[in-house]
Amino acid sequence: MSPKSFKCSKCSKTANDKKLSVNCDSCKIILCGDCHGMTPTEVRVFELKTIARVVSFLCVDCKSLMAQIPNIMKQLEDLPKEVHHLRLRQNMLVTEGAIQELAERTKRANNIIIYDVPESTSDKPL
Ligand SMILES: [Zn+2]
Ligand SMILES: [Zn+2]
Known part of the structure; x- marks a missing residue:
């Protein structure tokens, strides 16, 4: 295998024309000429390493992420606010639950439990 050959990350085609390949500056995938959509001139400008490179290439995936x-x-900015609201809501729910439980207990305490209910007199054959 020639050291100049590479595999396109998009179409998985193995190509040898390194000049027409481009590395994404973000995820570092290598794209072939068919996939990065740049003209050979653009690629040459992109690959100029002698000057401080201000042009950065991003693949389609990284571009959409950007x-x-x-x-x-x-x-992210709204997240702390949302967390705060959720905590408040949770506290309210916990309080509500406690109040309901208390009410339920009070109700049960007032219930009269009837003892001395006659037991069944039927004989159980063994
Ligand atoms: Zn490709
Ligand atoms: Zn990328």
């Missing part, structure tokens, strides 16, 4: 980051950040 697009979700603002939403995720927003959800």
Whole structure:
């Protein structure tokens, strides 16, 4: 196997043209020319290592993840608030439960338990 051959992470095609392959800067998968959707010129610019590279390539998966980051950040911001609300709600439920149990016990304590109920007189054959 030639050291220059690589396997595309997307289509699993083994290709030899390293020039047309691209590594995702985030998840480091290697994509072939068919899958990364860049022109050879774009790839060459992307692969320039002599200058400080400001261009970063992200695969489709990472791009869609990046697009979700603002939403995720927003959800993370709201999380402590939500936890606080849930705790309050839980406390309320616990208190409600305790009150109900207390009421139930009081009700039961007031019930008159009748003793001396005549037992069944039927003979049980052994
Ligand atoms: Zn591919
Ligand atoms: Zn990626």
